[in-house]
Amino acid sequence: MQLVINALIAGSLAALIAGGLSLVYGTLGVFNLALGQMVLIGGYVTWWLHQVVNLPLVVSIAGGLGVGAMISWATFELFVEPFWKRHRFLPLVTTIALSMMLDGMILLLFEERPRAILPGLKGSFPFFGARVNDTQITLIVVTLLLLSGFAFILHSTPFGRKLRAVVQHPHAAESLGINAPKINRLIFILSGMLAACGGIYQGIDQNLTPTLAFPITIKAYAAIIAGGKGHFWGAILCAYLIALLEQLAIGVPWFGGTYIGAGYQQTVALAVIIVFLLLKPNGLFGSSIRSA
């Protein structure tokens, strides 16, 4: 049980980030490699507002999300929009450059020492044979709510229909009067906000350090690739799945009672994903047509 909880905690973080990323990949077909930095900025801004300016937590989180949205909007206008239509790999280069700039900026603004949004120990309580604390429960529930809210918008509102239309065939959608560029921009900003959520989550549950960005980006990409390119639910499920695999890899005894060394935690999870992909190259949930 504790293992499942552990996986939920780690998976929620990955799912938030991977979900937004897969939307962007599904609609624009571009890779945003500055995603990890956006995660950190969301977290750091929240830390700053809460710990330095002493604003209440809710206001700080709103601030972190706001800045996250603004940064991703600026990123879209300056680093993605001018390039992606010429070649969809161009933003790969521009966002790598951006990620380096943001890395430097994070170091200058927030220094190199680790930061925790809520320092100190959170009291934990027993929960079906596992121990959790209320922040963790809140984080898991909020993530699930956010993601299901997203699902509702995506599948049951006119806006969601437009969005899916753009994903499936941008030109056809545009010819039907859907403002595809506007939708693209919105999706990019949304993914940035989900990323900022991830950073806030990380800053509350553990702590933030400037070197965290790259591993976060890698994990999110592993999830969207495993889930099937541009498949929103696939990416989210895979984020949870990778987290669960990571916990299972080291949490239970394998092959006659020996444990796998913790250093192999990520290796094992990613190796399993590779095997899956060998059997099903379109991703676990991918089909031959693009879907969202």
Added chain:
Amino acid sequence: MLKRLLPILSFALLTLSACQSGSNSPVKIGFLGPLTGDAAPYGVDMLNGVKMAVEELNAAGGINGRMIELVAEDGRCTGADSASAAQKLVNVDRVIAIIGGGCSGETLAAAPVAEAAGVVMISPLSSSPDVTMAGDFIFRNYPSDALKTKAMSALLREEGFTKLAMISENTDFAQAFRESLKQDFGAEMIVFDEVVDPGTKDFRTLITRLKDVEFDIFFPNGQSDAAISAMMQQLREQELTQQAISHDVADSLTLGQMSPEAVEGMYIVNVPTAGQGGEFESMFNQKFGGAQATIAFAAHAYDATRVLAQAIGTAGTDGTAIRDYLYSMPAFDGIVGSFTFDRSGDVVGVPYGLKTFKAGAIEKVRDLPVIPM
């Protein structure tokens, strides 16, 4: 065009470099340490200690009238970055000597570069036992973990602990400490021994497994205070209340601020908080607004810089002469104590202390005896 310019250019460069080696040109000293990344709190303390020494020395007239010029490079606590940083310091900046690295992995990776060029390197912070054999030109004024794990093992035995659980980060420093402790405390005393990737923050599943292990003391063997903070928080969240013990890295004020309850009462075995409460600390705080990890790291860097300046002042700027001076110098009275270097370049004369966290602050408990090899 380029062909015609080339001789002129090279002549200009030659005259420039000739100017540089004049008697009043600055003495270039390199710095190598983790200035970004998880290990940066102690890298920044180190650099500030060096800066302070350089400013003081320059204000007092430099080394025999020559100003000291500091060239700082970021080793990022990784071998690859440090090796290229050392290459730059030695081959591009042509420094006379290097203060650094901070992380043991940095020093070990930079050592072959410095050794090949005959450039003296004094590490103010690297404690891995491997640094002892890193080379003839490699010194350190920070004691080896080979001694520290001996002191730690003696403490553990004295306090009656027999079942140690440890989680180590996979870095040169943490791994060397782990091996060395295993040898001194006895592998059979270590009931839980896991190694994680550097930078890991999620230890929950390992902690879950720890619940089924009978242990009486926990050792978060991390390379950074961020990792130790996460380990201790997640341990205490699971209501595991065993005593904890750690090393230099835990000697960090940042750790006390981030997880005050989780680290309460944790033992820290480290060099004494050299420089604390003295004139050195008040001047340091005035200049840099306080230490990020601990003032002791700044003090070691400060002393390393001063001892190097003394060596250059006496023996000149030749690498071999500086090296020979350091091996044979009389005891140097620094902030961290009165010390010399032994024949492998390790410091002699720096003791250990036992400290603990109390309400987020670090308090000294008592001195620990240094048990010679």
